[in-house]
Amino acid sequence: MLTKVAVRRLVCGLTQREVAHRAGVHPSVVCLTEKRRLVAKEEVRRRIAEVLGLRVEEAFTEDGLARAWEGDRNG
Incomplete structure (x- = not known):
């Protein structure tokens, strides 16, 4: 299952390592967050x-999991 975090990262042309570096976290945090296997701390979610270029509410559910990507609803 793709998440909004993963899709946005790919659209931006960034690697997990680049996102991690810019957010100040280990690349495994980005990887596990994208796979919905980690609920990162609120501050980490905000930085990612x-x-x-997303609002936290767009990228993550209230319980801290990365939101599932639902695809293009127009096509």
């Missing part, structure tokens, strides 16, 4: 979302 900021790097990707």
